Amino acid sequence: MLISLWFAVTSHAAPPPASPDDPLLASTLGHVSADRLQARIERLAAFGTRHTASSATHPTRGIGAARRWIEAELRACAAGTPLQVQARTHLEPAGRRLAGPTEIVNIVATLPGRLGSPRVLVMLGHYDSRNGDVMDAEGDAPGANDDASGTAAVMEAACLAAHAAKTRPLNATIVFAAVAGEEQGLLGAAQLARELDTHFTVEGVITNDIVGSPHGAQGEHAPHTLRLFADGLDPLLRLMLRGAAAEPSPRLKAQQELAAAGGSEDLPTAQFGRHLKQAIETHVPGFQVQLIQRRDRTLRGGDHLPFLERGLAAVRFSEPFENYAHQHQNVRVESGQQMGDLPRFVDPAYVARITQANLAGLLSLAWAPAPPNDVRVDARELSNDTRLMWIGVDGASGYRVLWRRSEAAHWEHALDVGPGARSALLQGVSRDDWVFAVQALDNQGRASLAIYAPPRGS
The missing domain is CATH 2.60.40.10 (Immunoglobulins)
Structure with missing residues (x-):
């Protein structure tokens, strides 16, 4: 009626x-541990390199050792909870950033929603790393901020959300994923997007990439600020510019029609961004979210893009400043300045606030209708x-x-x-x-x- x-x-x-107000959510956020986050960031950096094409079999160095450790850590914290942990593997052929066929392994921890609910929310961080040469699979690439910080946040959030779900079951599934191949072309995220889009209704995706420090290279300091990049219009415009050679999917075509009807600032990604800003600023006291109407930094990208280009709501979290002396650099001292992405340049208290921000945004939606x-x-x-x-x-x-x-x-x-x-x-x-x-x-x-x-x- x-x-x-x-x-x-x-x-x-x-x-x-x-x-x-939500006492269970507040309690969950209160259990986020900067010490655990720091320990995991340091452990990931200690693998020497996590380059996508580095050793898959060495016991202590390379991407294989790193992913086995991530999976073991998640399985340990999943014990006695609904959290389900899988290593999902696919083979990527040689390409512009891969010298030969390469296994891409995503570590996926799934926290199921109520039986029958197709809704899925996703939290991502990429565990692969690189130095100054994107093809260098042997040299050191500690990747503490890019992106051990995001990977550690995913692991911490998965463990805490799993315990919260024991008390209050979710209405939507949350997928916590440490993905590989980001530096080689968003390879792991693209595969995960294909898998999830085939079987579920993906309601929102957050990638956490370079979320380790509130400090800028010129002395800037914003410990309570987060950049949130959210724009669903850009992929539509690019598809339209490509013309008939790239017919948009029915979902993207429907969003084109919404944009033409005056909804260009109200596509799913924009609504997801608005939700995250409100939830974070409500439940993480003092944290300010800079909601930026761009899909990512200028001419750069991250693991949310394969989802965004399918017409799914997907955003990026990043720190307020980026220090390029500590990003995509070989570890060295140059003109008296330490270069390289080292753990000492990561602020675990800031990563803890980022983790709280993810949990506030995702759990508040997963408990909602x-x-x-x-x-x-x-x-x-x-x-x-x-x-x-x-x-x-x-x-x-x-x-x-x-x-x-x-x-x-x-x-x-x-x-x-x-x-x-x-x-x-x-x-x-x-x-x-x-x-x-x-x-x-x-x-x-x-x-x-x-x-x-x-x-x-x-």
Whole structure:
């Protein structure tokens, strides 16, 4: 049954509320350990090199030793929890950054959601490393920040989320993955994207890449700042520029249509970015998220891109400054300056806050209901009011209607309606002047991702 809710916006609308307090989430974040993170970063760097083409069999050096250690660590912390750990292997042929066929092994720890839920959230870090020569598989490449920091964050988050899920089961599966082949062309992430996109509904992906230090090369220091790169429009534009030779997938084509209907800043990646910013700034006190409307740093990339290019919501977390003396460098002293990506340049307290940020964003969504379906603005008749319509979802205890001026970066107004509502009329709010979305709510006020409402005339 469709229920139209009539109300005066001036008397009922309010700013969107903050994420609700959650003692279990707060306890989980409180158990993040900077000491454990530091120990794991140092251990990963101690493998000497983790280059994708380095030794797969040496007991203490190379990528094989590193991945066996990562898998063993995750299996140890998974004991007695729902966490499932796998090493997933595929063979990559020789290519521009691989001299010969190479095994790519992703270490994947899966925390299942409730039975039957297809929803998946993903947290990534890449455990391979490189020095100044991307083809050098033998020389030292400690990779403490790029990306032992992200890998350690994934491991810590997986272990803590697994224990939280014992107390409160998840409504969505979370996949924690340490992937290989990033420096050789995002190879492990591309394979994982193919696997997950085939079998699940991927709701959001975070890659953690270079998240180890709040210090800049010129003395900058921002220990409570995170850069969050989130833009779903760029792949659509590039596909459109390629022309008919690259026909977009149905998902990307649908997003092109949303963008053309005024939703270019409200594609799934943008909504995921907004959610993460709100959840992190609510649950990690004092942490500020710089939400940057770009898919990544200028002319650079990371492991979220294979997901993003499939039309999936995918973002990148990075530290506020990048010190290039410690990135993609051979370890050496040059003109009195220590070069190379060494553990001493990583701040474990900062990595701990990054880990908390991931957990806050992912667990708050995994405990929330699925988003509503077929959200739309009813444009069948000319009117200065706006009617929103949607299809409800199981487990929702209500819905939240959101709207903002088109030039506003974040939602400005909200109104919560009951579980039976499938439409709402906003009197005096013109669909020409505002942007709209709808979220599903659970009985604790946890909200799903917001779903943009395009106009529909039929």
